Amino acid sequence: MGDAPRKNPSDFLGNVLGKPVIVKLNSGVDYRGTLACLDGYMNIALEHTEEWVNGQKKNTYGDCFIRGNNVQYISPLRQ
Amino acid sequence: MGDAPRKNPSDFLGNVLGKPVIVKLNSGVDYRGTLACLDGYMNIALEHTEEWVNGQKKNTYGDCFIRGNNVQYISPLRQ
Amino acid sequence: MGDAPRKNPSDFLGNVLGKPVIVKLNSGVDYRGTLACLDGYMNIALEHTEEWVNGQKKNTYGDCFIRGNNVQYISPLRQ
Amino acid sequence: MGDAPRKNPSDFLGNVLGKPVIVKLNSGVDYRGTLACLDGYMNIALEHTEEWVNGQKKNTYGDCFIRGNNVQYISPLRQ
Amino acid sequence: MGDAPRKNPSDFLGNVLGKPVIVKLNSGVDYRGTLACLDGYMNIALEHTEEWVNGQKKNTYGDCFIRGNNVQYISPLRQ
Amino acid sequence: MGDAPRKNPSDFLGNVLGKPVIVKLNSGVDYRGTLACLDGYMNIALEHTEEWVNGQKKNTYGDCFIRGNNVQYISPLRQ
Amino acid sequence: MGDAPRKNPSDFLGNVLGKPVIVKLNSGVDYRGTLACLDGYMNIALEHTEEWVNGQKKNTYGDCFIRGNNVQYISPLRQ
Numbered sequence A, B, C, D, E, F, G: 001m002g003d004a005p006r007k008n009p010s011d012f013l014g015n016v017l018g019k020p021v022i023v024k025l026n027s028g029v030d031y032r033g034t035l036a037c038l039d040g041y042m043n044i045a046l047e048h049t050e051e052w053v054n055g056q057k058k059n060t061y062g063d064c065f066i067r068g069n070n071v072q073y074i075s076p077l078r079q
Helices: A009-015 B009-016 C008-014 D009-015 E009-015 F009-015 G008-015
Strands: A020-025 A030-038 A044-053 A056-066 A071-078 B020-025 B030-038 B046-052 B054-066 B073-077 C020-025 C029-037 C044-053 C056-066 C071-076 D021-023 D028-039 D043-053 D055-066 D071-076 E020-025 E030-038 E044-053 E056-066 E071-076 F018-027 F030-038 F044-053 F057-065 F071-076 G020-025 G030-038 G044-053 G056-065 G071-076
Touching: A009 G030, A009 G044, A009 G056, A020 A044, A030 A056, A030 B009, A030 B046, A030 B073, A030 E020, A044 B009, A056 B009, A056 F057, B009 B030, B009 B073, B030 B054, B030 C008, B046 C008, B054 C008, C008 C029, C020 C044, C029 C056, C029 D009, C029 G071, C056 D009, D021 D043, D028 D055, D043 E009, D055 E009, E020 E044, E030 E056, E056 F009, F018 F044, F030 F057, F030 F071, F030 G008, F044 G008, F057 G008, G008 G030, G008 G071, G020 G044, G030 G056
Parallel strands: none
Antiparallel strands: A020 A030, A020 A071, A030 A044, A044 A056, A056 B073, A071 G056, B020 B030, B020 B073, B030 B046, B046 B054, B054 C071, C020 C029, C020 C071, C029 C044, C044 C056, C056 D071, D021 D028, D021 D071, D028 D043, D043 D055, D055 E071, E020 E030, E020 E071, E030 E044, E044 E056, E056 F071, F018 F030, F018 F071, F030 F044, F044 F057, F057 G071, G020 G030, G020 G071, G030 G044, G044 G056
């Protein structure tokens, strides 16, 4: 995490805004796309969204609103 | 997301009001229809609603009120 | 939704009060009956209630109080 | 519902106090008995309680306190 | 319930304090013992606790603190 | 419970601070160790922690922070 | 726990900031990495993150934001 120093996890999330991320849901499904924005409930808006299940791309959705309480983790997508 | 600039996910949802969307529930079932309105709890009213399970249309309901806490994601339906 | 104009999902529900509806629970069971009343927690009182499982009528209950947090969706029953 | 007119589901429940009811839990188990009292969280005290599983009587408990957040529905027991 | 008159379920629970009870959890496991005390969240302290699974005694714990949100029902243990 | 008189379950927990306990989680896994401290959400810090699954020791962790909402029960460990 | 004396579990967590930890989720998956920071909801930011399933390393993520309500326990990683 060579970006700005971070004191709490929200700072971490601030650092990945506008960048490609993986969003893993409790159901085990991954959503990959550009993190457009998110709010305090971890509701997420992704752009250019892809749906991955067990390592295979299943769908593309373009824009996608993901409800926060299903999110397990968010991580920058390595290019 | 070539629409109005968005700062939080609610703006994203505002942009798809009145448009055809896919609403995926935690149970894995999709509901497709026109997003008539929604509230802060993510409760959703759809019009011309279709119920899809594993990529197959199972039912049509016309109007449908979907309770927010079961929603996994909402995405514009590509025509 | 050719009824009164609606701004939020509660208006939708107001429109189906006193009318036959399907109430689908998270468990997958449908309850069909006349929507007598409901409150802000989506607790529902149905009259002339039928219990349907996988498209088959299993029970009739007359009056039935359904707890809101199990509700997946509510939709007008087409005659 | 030929009893007193009801405006919200709690009125419905008020009407069945002291009467035999079925209480179905999310687990699918039914508890049948006299509805002694209940509170705003849907916590329920039943008297002369019977436990039914898949249509078969499994246990009798006399008095029984049932925690509200497991309740799926409550319905008058038809004699 | 031939004890003191009761207006809400907490009164019922007050009546069984210090008495042998069955505490059934959502997991289906029963805990039997003397109801030492409980609080508003239904957290329970039992004494001389036995753990029963499918009608068979599996463990004895002496004292046991049970977290309220897993409780399905509480009922006096018939001697 | 021959210790100090107790009026609510927290007193019970106060009595086992610094003592060996079993912490059973909703997942069915047991964590055994010395109860270092806990807070109002039932978050628990254990020392010399062992992880037991189906009666078999699987792991030792030394210190371990357990999140409260997964706790099913806490009981003193009999030596 | 030979570090600073601790009165509540948050002190325990304060002691492992900046150190390698195991974070076990309710799903059974382990995430191992350096605990960069966490907040009052147990949301966690890890650095140099590895994903382990059934004792096997499956993925590496570098930075990772984990949502608190899925966390089962956090424990220092023994070198």
